[in-house]
Amino acid sequence: MRKILLLFIILTNFIFANSSILIVNSxxxxxxWSDSIIKGIEETFYSHSNIDMNILYxxxxxxxxxxxxxxxxxxxxxxxxxxxxxxxxxxxxxxYDFVLENYNQFFTDERILAVGxxxxxxxxxxxxxxxxxxxALLEKRDLKANVRLIEQMMPTIKKLYIxxxxxxxxxxxxxxxxKLMDDFDEKYQLIYLREDxxxxxxxxxxxxxxxxxxxxxxxxxxxxxxxNKNQDIAHFIKGSKVPIFxxxxxxxxxxxxxxxxxxxxxFGQTSGQMALDLLEDQTSTIVxxxxxxxxxxxxxxxQFFLSVINLxxxxxxxxxxxxxxxxxxxxxxxxxxxSPILLILIIGLAHNIYLRKYAEKKLNDKIEKEKKxxxxxxxxxxxxxxQSKLAEIGEIFSSIAHQWKSPLVExxxxxxxxxYSSNSTLSENESYxxxxxxxxDYMNDTINDxxxxxxxxxKKKIFDVKEAISSILDIVNHNMKYNYxxxxxxxxxxxxxxxxxxxxxxxQSVLNIINNAKDQLQVNNLKNRYIxxxxxxxxxxxxxxxxxxxxxxxxxxxxxxxxxxxSTKTEGHGIGLYMAKMIxxxxxxxxxxxxxxxxxxSFTIKLENVE
Numbered sequence: 001m002r003k004i005l006l007l008f009i010i011l012t013n014f015i016f017a018n019s020s021i022l023i024v025n026s027x028x029x030x031x032x033w034s035d036s037i038i039k040g041i042e043e044t045f046y047s048h049s050n051i052d053m054n055i056l057y058x059x060x061x062x063x064x065x066x067x068x069x070x071x072x073x074x075x076x077x078x079x080x081x082x083x084x085x086x087x088x089x090x091x092x093x094x095x096y097d098f099v100l101e102n103y104n105q106f107f108t109d110e111r112i113l114a115v116g117x118x119x120x121x122x123x124x125x126x127x128x129x130x131x132x133x134x135x136a137l138l139e140k141r142d143l144k145a146n147v148r149l150i151e152q153m154m155p156t157i158k159k160l161y162i163x164x165x166x167x168x169x170x171x172x173x174x175x176x177x178x179k180l181m182d183d184f185d186e187k188y189q190l191i192y193l194r195e196d197x198x199x200x201x202x203x204x205x206x207x208x209x210x211x212x213x214x215x216x217x218x219x220x221x222x223x224x225x226x227x228n229k230n231q232d233i234a235h236f237i238k239g240s241k242v243p244i245f246x247x248x249x250x251x252x253x254x255x256x257x258x259x260x261x262x263x264x265x266x267f268g269q270t271s272g273q274m275a276l277d278l279l280e281d282q283t284s285t286i287v288x289x290x291x292x293x294x295x296x297x298x299x300x301x302x303q304f305f306l307s308v309i310n311l312x313x314x315x316x317x318x319x320x321x322x323x324x325x326x327x328x329x330x331x332x333x334x335x336x337x338x339s340p341i342l343l344i345l346i347i348g349l350a351h352n353i354y355l356r357k358y359a360e361k362k363l364n365d366k367i368e369k370e371k372k373x374x375x376x377x378x379x380x381x382x383x384x385x386x387q388s389k390l391a392e393i394g395e396i397f398s399s400i401a402h403q404w405k406s407p408l409v410e411x412x413x414x415x416x417x418x419x420y421s422s423n424s425t426l427s428e429n430e431s432y433x434x435x436x437x438x439x440x441d442y443m444n445d446t447i448n449d450x451x452x453x454x455x456x457x458x459k460k461k462i463f464d465v466k467e468a469i470s471s472i473l474d475i476v477n478h479n480m481k482y483n484y485x486x487x488x489x490x491x492x493x494x495x496x497x498x499x500x501x502x503x504x505x506x507x508q509s510v511l512n513i514i515n516n517a518k519d520q521l522q523v524n525n526l527k528n529r530y531i532x533x534x535x536x537x538x539x540x541x542x543x544x545x546x547x548x549x550x551x552x553x554x555x556x557x558x559x560x561x562x563x564x565x566x567s568t569k570t571e572g573h574g575i576g577l578y579m580a581k582m583i584x585x586x587x588x589x590x591x592x593x594x595x596x597x598x599x600x601x602s603f604t605i606k607l608e609n610v611e
Contacts, residue, residue: 088111138286157213295316548601
């Protein structure tokens with residue numbers, strides 16, 4: 001194996017021995033689009049120490065006059081005099097056209113690899129008699145896939161803006177945009193923007209526009225020719241109150257929501273590999289890049305209440321909020337490492353408790369009657385100490401709850417084996433085994449309840465609304481009890497309680513309403529606190545009413561409580577009731593409303609029944 005590896009290295013060095021590559025970049029150093037591509041090319045060449053690479057920078061973003069290109073031609077004639085290259089890589093359209101037009105002035109028989117151009121026209125190479133010397137890696141932005149993605153994520157979309165500038169490069173994207181508009185089915189508005197300057201875009205999208213989105217292609221130049229800096233474009237994208245989808249990786253992690261993007265760094269790596277292949281095999285080839293990936297920004301998904309959970313394609317999430325496990329990864333890894341020891345400790349403690357109980361019972365049969373009560377008190381103190389030790393271990397394991405199930409199974413097995421292997425009668429030890437089994441079942445049920453509750457529903461299913469609300473009330477039972485709040489549920493006779501929808505999301509909606517009522521009851525400091533829930537049918541619909549006696553909602557606020565970021569609480573976020581209404585009405589096609597009643601507020605949920 002080592003000999004084969006050594007032979008491969010020798011052959012590789014032989015193939016690329018003293019290879020010389022010239023990169024002609026259309027743009028100035030510091031321009032992120034081309035810098036990302038060149039970085040990927042350099043990374044690919046890095047392992048080939050015998051490749052000599054030289055880069056020439058043009059300034060075609062800022063200067064496109066013929067006078068400039070004439071001067072540049074004079075300069076390159078001097079620079080490239082008596083130089084011989086094995087391959088010339090042109091980055092983007094300006095460098096490609098410049099190399100073709102001046103090939104005979106600069107080169108002899110060097111091959112050309114054009115990267116980053118969107119369209120390849122064979123007539124251009126024939127014009128200069130270079131068709132057998134040109135290969136190309138085309139950068140194709142997938143506008144159609146991005147439009148389909150937006151429609152999937154925003155099924156109620158009413159307006160889609162496409163932003164493109166008036167630069168020369170933008171004209172090469174025009175056919176894709178025109179094809180998009182020709183195939184458009186007019187289910188919503190499709191608006192093509194080529195604004196005069198960036199400030200107009202900033203002003204236009206500084207306010208929230210419901211059911212609208214932006215597909216950002218590019219906006220590097222104002223109509224007067226002034227170049228916009230990337231940080232200025234990023235500032236616009238980050239501040240937009242309308243979600244912005246992108247087509248390449250420049251503004252990924254810089255305020256864009258995401259999209260199907262060309263990863264420019266990986267595109268550069270592919271370009272570098274294609275260059276290596278051309279050094280080995282001189283056959284010309286035209287390739288369309290496949291370096292496109294679905295990427296989404298977690299912060300922007302949260303800002304615009306959009307989800308990618310149900311998307312069928314693989315995707316990457318960036319700017320993720322640190323979870324508990326991310327923040328304390330080192331500690332959790334340490335706990336996982338010592339978990340076998342902790343498991344042994346738990347099993348030993350459980351077995352020790354059982355043995356101690358058994359030994360104490362035998363001892364109590366032999367001791368004198370007058371000492372029996374003291375011995376029982378001592379036994380209770382020892383049991384409490386053991387419980388305290390188990391509680392301390394339980395606190396450590398609270399962060400890794402899913403690890404509990406394995407030791408719980410071991411505990412029950414050892415308890416049963418110890419019970420059946422002892423010489424005692426069933427009546428002597430039955431209560432201990434039952435106590436252990438009861439606690440194990442309770443802990444398993446609690447873990448399962450929380451796991452079931454927090455997992456989002458992947459698809460609609462038929463469920464019992466009363467049973468779902470009862471599950472929520474089981475979780476918040478202690479909270480309500482200790483706040484002296486009575487919760488009553490009343491079902492009208494022969495009520496059909498079954499609906500089709502997203503069970504967990506529905507439970508979260510009801511929980512938001514109940515928690516709001518609880519908070520208001522605490523604020524008003526009432527002695528007789530209650531929340532009443534009624535179930536009944538109206539025609540083919542199930543109606544759920546949630547009433548409280550917390551004093552009601554102020555008339556100036558009642559029309560706004562379902563709006564995002566509106567809250568009557570000092571430290572409220574204004575998201576709970578908005579999310580409840582969105583889930584009930586948008587996802588489950590029902591109706592959520594609120595009215596004031598005599599002593600408080602009444603929330604009404606109306607959903608279509610399933611027969």
